């Protein structure tokens with residue numbers, strides 16, 4: 001049975017997400033609201049959202065190996081393909097979702113004026129890319145595997161290698177920013193930002209496994225990262241007027 | 245049919261970190277030549293209907309310090325109360341108004357600016373009209389999960405008084421944290437306080 005989802009968004013499971021205040025991640029201490037969040041059922045204002053057409057994309061937007069590189073050059077580092085599917089909580093593919101990604105270079109250095117890590121910039125790596133999901137919710141981009149990097153939190157804290165993702169679904173209520181980690185990285189379990197997530201199971205959902213089936217022989221390894229956005233309940237038992 | 249039993253968990257949130265601008269506003273971050281322009285920079289892509297306004301403000305942390313590594317996005321209806329979205333079924337929104345804006349904040353002052361229009365009223369699912377409002381979403385280093393709030397307009401007292409969301413707020417003294425104040429010339433000031441005595445009301449929606 002298929003039906004058009006017109007109900008409100010399923011409530012966010014706040015126990016699954018990191019709470020606002022996680023003292024081992026020091027910056028959260030003064031940037032976390034202390035009053036409880038006010039809940040209300042989603043309205044049109046949260047159920048609608050901006051949608052981006054494929055026309056905004058340039059031919060190299062999903063190719064971080066080349067989108068900042070000089071003609072004939074390529075970013076330095078382990079070449080990888082990152083791919084996956086965006087679905088909602090009820091298993092429906094989310095087509096047309098915009099994914100914006102950003103990351104450090106293979107040495108763990110960001111191209112940013114405030115970056116203080118001594119690892120060198122790669123002149124051929126910018127560190128941003130974007131892609132829009134297809135009809136089946138699938139996406140794919142290629143890049144270099146980012147390096148881990150030290151950050152000022154504890155005296156010797158290192159971020160595990162990661163790629164940042166910003167995701168737009170179909171409603172503003174689905175708006176999400178997260179980070180993808182790499183299978184086998186021992187730094188994942190030492191990181192206070194990762195550790196802000198309460199359960200091991202939730203953390204594991206951010207760890208992309210190596211996907212040998214999608215590697216490009218003699219070219220790039222592949223990692224698979226599936227993303228789940230909030231889902232809308234069916235209208236059947238909802239007390240709402242049609243079209244609102 | 246999908247039911248609660250086959251519901252999967254949402255991908256958990258992680259902070260946007262200090263370098264969100266690299267990914268979301270790369271031209272602002274000095275990474276030029278990858279995208280022609282930063283998304284969300286222009287909400288008006290032609291002559292728009294309604295009253296053109298500017299929304300200005302900053303995000304403050306619990307110490308009172310202004311954030312300079314935040315990213316603020318807004319989403320709103322057009323002057324007629326219609327959303328420029330495929331799932332808007334009540335009519336067609338102003339084609340020259342995107343309804344969505346994104347601001348990296350000023351590099352020195354952290355101040356965000358949106359050149360937009362004053363939104364019209366949008367009904368709730370039960371048909372009651374909401375007061376004109378703008379949906380606001382904030383991410384930054386130290387924010388583990390993006391914060392949702394709403395901007396209402398201080399000069400819409402009558403509409404605000406009957407707004408179904410504002411009416412739910414138990415701590416009436418906190419309502420001013422959601423009100424953008426007119427400063428003349430179509431400019432509205434909206435400061436966001438993450439913590440402290442004037443902490444903004446944030447929503448779980």
Ligand SMILES: [Fe+3]
Pocket residue numbers: 104159162164261
């Ligand atoms: Fe990072």
